[in-house]
Amino acid sequence: PCCFSCAPCARTAAAQVLFFLVGIGSFGFHATLRYDMQLLDELPMIYVNCAYCYILFSPMVQRRNVLLYGNIAYGVIITLVYIEWKNPIFHEVAYAAVIFAMIARSVAVLRQNPPRRAKILLATALSLYGFGFVLWNIDNHFCRSVEHFKLHAWWHIFAGYGTYLFSVFLELVVGRETHKTEMVRGLLHVPYVHFDV
Numbered sequence: 001p002c003c004f005s006c007a008p009c010a011r012t013a014a015a016q017v018l019f020f021l022v023g024i025g026s027f028g029f030h031a032t033l034r035y036d037m038q039l040l041d042e043l044p045m046i047y048v049n050c051a052y053c054y055i056l057f058s059p060m061v062q063r064r065n066v067l068l069y070g071n072i073a074y075g076v077i078i079t080l081v082y083i084e085w086k087n088p089i090f091h092e093v094a095y096a097a098v099i100f101a102m103i104a105r106s107v108a109v110l111r112q113n114p115p116r117r118a119k120i121l122l123a124t125a126l127s128l129y130g131f132g133f134v135l136w137n138i139d140n141h142f143c144r145s146v147e148h149f150k151l152h153a154w155w156h157i158f159a160g161y162g163t164y165l166f167s168v169f170l171e172l173v174v175g176r177e178t179h180k181t182e183m184v185r186g187l188l189h190v191p192y193v194h195f196d197v
Contacts, residue, residue, distance in 0.1 A: 011055045012171050018048040019163060026156070035086075042091055043079055048163075049098040050075050055170055056105040074098070088140065099133075106169070115172050115182075121191065125165035132158030168193055 025040030050071040058064050078094045106122055132155045139151035171193040180196040 011051075011058070012167070012174060015048060015051040015055060015170070016167060018044060018051050019167065022048055023160075039083065042095075043075075043082065046078055046091075046095055046098060047075050049095070049102055052166070052170065053098060053102050053105065055174055056102060056109065059174070092137065092140070106166075109173055118169060118172055121165055121169045121172065125162045125169055127162070128158045128165065129162030132156075132160075132162060165191070 022041070022044040025037070025042075025044050029037040029041035031037075054067055054071045057067055061067050078091075082091055082094070103126060106126075110119055110122060135151040135158065136155035138146060139155065168191050175193060175195055182194045182196075184192055184194045186192050
């Protein structure tokens with residue numbers, strides 16, 4: 001296990017807490033179908049990906065405070081505009097922008113001597129997540145025509161597992177800043193990262 005006093009471990013732990021909040025918000029929305037709960041479902045998706053961007057970009061910047069406050073400002077601005085505007089297309093575009101920044105930086109990280117299995121892990125995570133994202137958008141725009149396929153449920157499955165694999169990727173590459181890391185296959189071949197401290 002990793003010590004949470006080191007910066008990379010604290011950053012990935014914070015992102016995991018945000019990822020957990022996405023699940024809580026999603027449960028609240030799908031249990032009630034209320035608009036305020038929809039916000040608790042959709043806005044934390046942006047927050048967790050802002051955290052992932054911070055984790056990915058922070059090793060390359062000298063002034064991490066600027067990066068941190070920039071990510072926080074992005075989340076706050078998106079929140080305020082989305083609460084006022086209530087346009088799902090705005091949310092999708094804002095969400096896609098942070099996802100594309102994250103993907104671009106992840107690919108750049110892979111060019112810097114990545115751990116052994118990082119490429120496969122990232123490719124699998126992005127493929128699952130990307131497929132889920134396509135299903136989510138099909139469901140959003142053609143809901144009446146495709147509702148019998150339960151695409152929204154499949155979005156949650158693919159995006160959830162893709163996000164988990166991306167978290168493992170982050171721990172694997174970012175944890176190397178202070179620890180020796182190794183990806184391990186756990187129960188049912190679900191990967192996790194082992195830290196030598």
